[in-house]
Amino acid sequence: MPCERKPMRYGHSEGHTEVCFDDSGKFIVTCGNDGDVRIWEGLDDDDPKFITVGEKAYSLALKNGKLVTASSNNTVQIHTFPDGEPDGILTRFTTNATHVTFNSSGSRVAAGSSDFMVKVVEVSDSSQQKTLRGHEAPVLSVTFDPKDDFLASSSCDGSVVVWNIEEQSQLISWPLLQKTNDVSNAKSLCRLSWQPSAAKLLAVPVETKVHLYERGTWDHVSTLSDDLQTQLINVVAWSPCGRFLAAGSVGGSLTVWDVNSKLCVERQKHEKGFTVCGLAWSPSGSQVAYTDTEGCLGLLDGLSTSTSTTQAPTKKTAKDYDDLFDDDDDDRLMDEGLSDTNSPVKKPVARDDDDDDDDFLVPATGRVRNRGAVLDDENSLDTGSLKVGWDRFGDDEDSSAAAPAAPPLVPLRPVYEGPLPTAPQKAFQPGSTPAHLTHRFMMWNSVGIVRGYNDEQDNAIDVEFHDTAVHHAMHLTNSLGHSVADLSQEAVLLACPSTDELASKLQCFHFSSWDTNKEWMVDLPPGEDVRALCLGQGWAAVATSALMLRLFSIGGVQREIFSLPGNVVCMVGHGEQLLIVYHRAPGFDGEQALGVQLLQIGGRKKQLMIGESLPLSLRSHLCWLGFTAEGTPCYVDSDGVVRMLNRSLGNTWTPVCNTRETCKSKSDHYWVVGIHENPQQLRCIPCKGSRYPPTLPRPAVAILPFKLPLCQTSTEKGLMEEQYWRSVLFHNHFSFLSSSGYEVDEDGRTQSQKEQQELLMKMFALSCKLEREFRCVELAALMTQNVVTLAIRYASRSRRMALAQRLSEIALEKANQIQEEEPEEREEEPQHAAARRPSGYEVTGGRRGRRQEEEEERGEELREEEEENAQEMETGEEAGTRNRVTASVKEAASPVIPSLTPIGKVGRANPFKVLGSGTPSSSSAQPRATNILDNMASGRKSSPLSGSAGKPNKGPVLKPLAPRAKAKTQSTLLQMTSTKKKSQEVTPPAAEQQEPAEAPPPASPADNTENKRPKTGFQLWLEENRKSITADHPDLEETDVIKEAMGRFRTLSSEERLSWTERAKGQTGDADLKKRKRADGGGGGGGGNEHGQAEADENSAKKKKSLDPSAKLSAFAFNKN
């Protein structure tokens, strides 16, 4: 039986509902928990009339223009229909009535109540009533015998009773149901139904089956069941002709049986699987209306059940292939044969001739009927069945012992019993409410609100901006019937579906345009409908029913066009990014199979995500799709789970919030309107008892926090882990933005970095307290280098030497890592900037910026310095190298330039040359020197170079460095050398930078004269091993030798390296003193003075630094309470 399941309509609030048709079949009448009776003029009625009958309406019945309702004030009342005028109270109970029903003529009403009584009342004279007593629990359901002699009722005491109305006595009672104490606890409502015309049968839903009892004999004559019916049947209803019986179950399945053949002829599933609690046939028998416990009304249309149409060709819908199982094997086979997928005609009547009577009376014998004949029939009818269902068939054969020798060769009807496909979700605009509403949001996003009105008075669209600075509010008449909209800072985009005459149109109000034409419109090709659209920065995209994606510029120029892999579900744009979600394949078992495509439109066009599948919660669909304000894709499914793209983990989706967790009631939802990563905000509208907000009263936005679903977030550890990873996740956008060339909020970035490191340190402290040293090391691996040093201090203070040792290895590793990365990334990576901080530069970021500004003004002076350098240069190999360095450094990126001067000067006291003098390393003189810090010196050597070099130049006064007279003569020489060297390899500066010897680089002239050079382990080592290197590679130049040496030094074990640094330290004398001396004795010229100042600055910075950690540590101190 083909039928169409219409989409559900929201009718009442959550709770029990009932439905019936009026006598003409024109109206559908429903009642529900909100106490209203709604009169729907067809399912598409957007504005049903309603009558308020009480606080709650439990049941209703309608006949002859009288509407009888059972309401919460314990009465059964009459209203006129369709006017809804109160027409008196029919009867009262001591508690509420549970079910009311009319008899066939409409002269009497029966009502069952929770006070265990059933009353039968004359409608015309409510004083004439009969009370049927005998139930021992609330009455579930009542039904009249069409001939008016009997009445059947079911009750929570488990019995189904037939009463003689006149005698007010129990005729028969069947204990069929489970006992409960209240209607609300009953597993099934057990709505009985009496066959209308013939009055021969009484249908009683018993668990998953329907028992049929014969009137008069009260024999259980047959059972209607369905193999796929696994849930309790709640309600049954006879078709007006009395041939078909519809049943609705707790699990939302709707089944229609042909009672004559006892075949299931139609099987439908409630679209959301809610409990069906009301069921009614239209008087014409072509429609079945049903309601669920969530207050929604649904309709099955096109049921051709009237007796006259039985011969009409019925086309099997694809769904029906599994509809054909029945308890009765023969019938099933029969049906299989008849309803073969290709068989155009179904002949129930013919079948009736063969077996109907037999089956009807003695169903048990049905099984031993001549199977062969049936199968032959089947063969003759079968045109090309598939073998899919063969196994299943075999199973059934086994179970029905009557036919052990089913011929396996017989081609069988295709039987499919795997997972059922889900209806694909329809295309929607994220941030819009359903299209059938008269007043609805067409778009609510971070820019503003587009509201659509479509009622008698008005068909209009209101556009309102959150920020009135963008544009003033607009009111547009919607003559074209636009149904989808998007809104951006630049434009409003609207589109309407095609009609018979008109093509689907796209209309754009480009309000930010600077010319006078603020509007453009485009017709889509015939047969193509707009399904989804979105706006980006300077472009608009439209997905159409022809699986096409069309791009337009915001001014209306057609741009790229490409095909989509599937039907679009929705799409969104942000800046240059376009995110499309489409149906990848049919989903099964309530799942949606969605694919996602992320494209970059604009400058660098590319596809970032190529049709990956979009992970959704089980049995849910997509509800919202969007970008965070920072440009990270995210979406929300119908289970309220918000997921965000994690670009740092190969474009995976991370659940960041479950909005349902914060809902107070089951039917409350949050309607998401926007997501911000910094600050972390989920902007959404709380909706009480619905999924989306009404337009009036104007909903208010609420903010929800994010929470990663990590384990054990109630513990301190879990809490901090969640905070840490959330922070990491929500700051991914910084790297994305900077990589795609957008401005980045550096403050926010460093802030987040700090926050993450603090959390790591806290976790570290916690693990320390818990004696989890391994975990400590793992955490340390996540830290930046400077925080590792803090961790080391913490570990050593808490006397965990083994831990401190391991941490120092990690620190060393990190230092090396940074060292390797630095040449390329010294400017880009703030992480490294942070890492450099321990070397005494607290505000690298800001300084670098300023340094660049000053660069230009300093250009001249630099040259002067250079000249001076050149002048003082010695001729020879070292000088050559050095000069090459200066030259190439000059070539290099601007930030490197500051290092030019110091390198030049340092060059004068070439580190490789003066090694032999054995001057102590000043770095080891730091008050907090430990072996690890010593090692770390190698990690920071390059930053001091650039950092401290920038510093003196940054000083308020920039004095000319040297007498100019000399410079003149030398300038040409310098020019020559530098140009000559320009062509040379760029590696020398790198080598120079990598060279670990230079902890405090800016050596003043005074220093030079004294020839006091700081020294580190590497230098010592180099000194000893230089010869062997040169022996191995005699052809190497100086810089290459150093490079080679660096490599070798690194291959040494850490212990060896430590021992070298120890030795270097051993040589350290009174570096501090010398430093001071240097600072004081800066009389060696203007330049020296400046450098001395720098040194002093650096010293103080270091001192500050040495104090800092302990202060910081105290902040991290773990409080065990």
Next chain:
Amino acid sequence: MDPSEVEFLAEKETVKIIPNFSLDKIYLIGGDLGPFNPGLPVDVPVWLALNLKQRQKCRIVPPAWMDVEKLEEIRELERKEDTFAPVPSPYYMELTKLLLNYASDNIPKADEIRTLVKDIWDTRIAKLRLSADSFISQLEAHAKLDNLTLMEINTIRAFLLDSLNCMYKLRSNLQPGSSKGQFTDY
């Protein structure tokens, strides 16, 4: 104390607004306000809310209690109880007046709310008068009145103090010489 002074105090109460402009945090002596994001509710003092509203820079979100159903409940409670029932806000009268005068377009069913609040007010003032009356007639030395708002106290303060003073004077004149003594004065 002037009613306008009480109103001034009430203006310190916070109320949610939905701004239609964007502004960073503003730092005031009384505390930091903001940041203001268009479309996002933010708590501000009533005086600022009204100012912004008058400049059409925001919509005011009425406080949760400013709702017909809730007020009806409160009214019923107020009528049922002999003593003063707790009020939804210590400045309910002032806030209702201020918000309804300046932002009635943002408050659904403004008229009903106005009536309800007036009903509540009238009931309470009637109770207050009644208790003042019984206080005086029973010659009590003290009385305890819970849940009174500043505005309510303020309405009766002047009258009550003056009249008590006056009565005290009368009594003190009456007592020392009893009735005879008084007559001699005249």
